Amino acid sequence: MKKLILAVSITLTTLFGCGGGSSTSDDSGGDNGDIPPIKTDNYTLLAWNDLGMHCVDGKDYSVFSILPPYNDLKAQLILKEGNIDKHVTSGVTITYQSAPSLAGDLNTESASKTNFWDYALQLFAVKLNDNIGLAGNMTPSTAPQPLAYNNQHAWWEADGIPIMNYDDNGKKNYYPMVKVVARDVVGNLLATAQVVLPVSDEMDCQQCHASNTHINATPKNGWVNNANPLKDFKLNILRRHDDKHDISHYLQALQANGYHYSSSLYETAIQGTPILCAICHQSNALGTNGFNGIPPLTTALHALHANVTLPKSSLTLNDDNNRDSCYACHPGATTECLRGAMGKAKAPDGSPLIECQSCHGNMSAVGQHGRNGWFDEPDCQSCHQAGMRHTTAVIDDAGTLRPALDKRFATNDNTPLVGSNLYRFSRGHGEMQCSACHGSTHAIYPSSHEEDNLQSIALQGHSGTIAECTVCHATPPWTTNQGPHGMHSIGQRWVDEHKEYAEHNTQSCAECHGADFRGSFLSKTFSARSFMTEEWGDKNFSAGHPISCYDCHNGPYDD
Incomplete structure (x- = not known):
């Protein structure tokens, strides 16, 4: 133990x-x-x-x-x-x-x-x-x-x-x-x-496993009907688990790990010993190996429940375009975990533009055999690539990630382990962690x-x-392409001195300013900015303005 x-x-x-x-x-x-x-x-x-x-x-x-x-x-x-x-x-x-x-x-x-x-x-x-x-x-x-x-x-x-x-x-x-x-x-x-x-x-399973709720979740010996609602649904889950799986074959292995369980999980719990699910089911979250022949915890939970239809719903949990199917178990209808920039994105009709499944795939994909839970996760470059911003990272029902065309916004390879490239461990400009500047996963x-x-x-x-250089630099350095994600310096000096670089690197400019050089979401200002030019006088830009060659020139080739 x-x-x-x-x-x-x-x-x-x-x-x-x-x-x-x-x-x-x-x-x-x-x-x-x-x-x-x-x-x-x-x-x-x-x-x-x-x-x-x-x-x-x-x-x-x-x-x-x-x-x-x-x-x-x-x-x-x-x-x-x-x-x-x-x-x-x-x-x-x-x-x-x-x-x-x-x-x-x-x-x-x-x-x-x-x-x-x-x-x-x-x-x-x-x-x-x-x-x-x-x-x-x-x-x-x-x-x-x-x-x-x-x-x-x-x-x-x-x-x-x-x-x-x-x-x-x-x-x-x-x-x-x-x-x-x-x-x-x-x-x-x-x-x-x-x-x-x-x-x-909010990960509490009560919608289906509280006594007298979902008929298909009824244990063979009936609902527990425990007076304590926090115990009731958990005891129903153990009783339902016992209906399907005989743990007697694993009692010796459990004891070898220091866990003295009874002949069933339900009996063990009511006798005063709580169950740690990750002892039998391998879990990367808890660092347990599990037992041979028993699927990992994330596989077991997602695969088993993929085709469940919630009470008062016509949709299965496997529905591709329903954030509520994830919020049924994950946090949640009240918490609304996916609350960052991606979660806030709206389609023209006001509906969510990006769902949980947009990055993770549906429930069957998350629960598929062989997936390495907590490490086989979406990466940034599946959506952010080649000057585009896709609204889905996966390209099929198996949860296959879109191949990356470039690595400008990529997570680090083999981080934190071989075969994994997780955002929450990746770093970039000046060895800054991605999360330090962009925020936490799900709260970008x-x-x-x-x-x-x-x-x-x-x-x-x-x-x-x-995004403001002065957050970390008392005097922002001068660079043409060594800023975050290969960005150039910003500010008055760039306005004054960018001409020669721009004349010889138009393709590089197009990556952020758009193929037509009229600006794109990548060239938007994060805050209002004002610049002074000798030829065109003062230039003022409101926050969110997509900076374009046409703001000061008649296109990229105008002298």
Whole structure:
């Protein structure tokens, strides 16, 4: 059992201020819900949650567990002066602590909000003190807790933070916030950030497995009808599982792993021992190997339920164009996990332009045999390529990703392991993590949730991708193609000096400014900009304007 908890800690880690450096200003502001300043003269601190939404089993772990409270916080501290050795990797302390949401909600402990700590020993083979997570980090509180530097990924991290989606008054809040603070060795404030640690308990299966709901999910021995709704649907699931699968063949293997189960999962649970699903079903999320002959957990769940029709619905969960089919189990109808730029995109009729299935494929594709759950995931280049922005990453019902025509917006190959190229581990310009500038998976900037956007607004004055060079550069460097994604410098100097480069590199210009050089979504300004030209006078552009050769010239070849 010790081997399991080690694997959990390691694998979930891989998954799942004003003034300068001499400032001694108090950074404790924000208790009234205000967002403290996060830009300083000398440093920029960028922080993010790795997945955009973490799931937990909720308040009750006495029956079975799929996912424990385990949230991941990442950060990068950037020195603004100079253009080399920008990352601050030592000689500082970076901490996290609870911060109020915009509504004033504060979340400073978790042990009173779930019974996870009562069952951690039986489930994960480790005795945990209240509010301590599986990786040793604490629930955010008023006391600062440290992040550690990870050389492999070039980020600061605090993984396995056990946070719940309830504030200290018992009110549901899926977006609790933390303040991240960087100080030098003598305690001087360098920079702060305030970010969301999103968490949801909507993965609860009650629509079909609560007693007396979906007739096709009725156990052979009838519904459990337990008075506690948090136990009821879980017990029904175990009873239904026992109807289909005899676990007696695995009792010896379970015991060898330290799990003393009864003749059935249902009997085991009602006798007081909760079930860890990932012991039998291999799980990359929890780092378990499972047993031979038993499908991985993600395969079993998605394949089994692909053709289920929800109560009060005419659509199966396998429907290609229905985000609600995913939200039936994943967070969720209330949480609306897919809340970033892709989730917000609308078709002309107002309907969602991009669904979960647009990137992941349908439920059968996610549950197909041989898929490596948590690592076989969509990549950026399947949609963002050759100057185009596709609205689907997959090209068939098997979930095959569109081949990439170029790598301008590509994730890193073989990251974090061979055969995988995950966005949440990829980095680009200046070794910056993609998530540091673009936001977390499922919450890509700009998000529909206001608190997701606070960091980018505070850093650059507007929501969306961190796109202003001055966020990380005191003096932006001059380059023709070494900026993020091969971009040139922006600003007055480029206006003054771009002529010679543009005359000899029109194809390069066309990649972002369009084949007709009249601008495209790739040449849109993120904020309003004004430039001065000798020949055409002042030029003013509103935010979102697609910069074109025709804004100042009569086309690209006009002298």
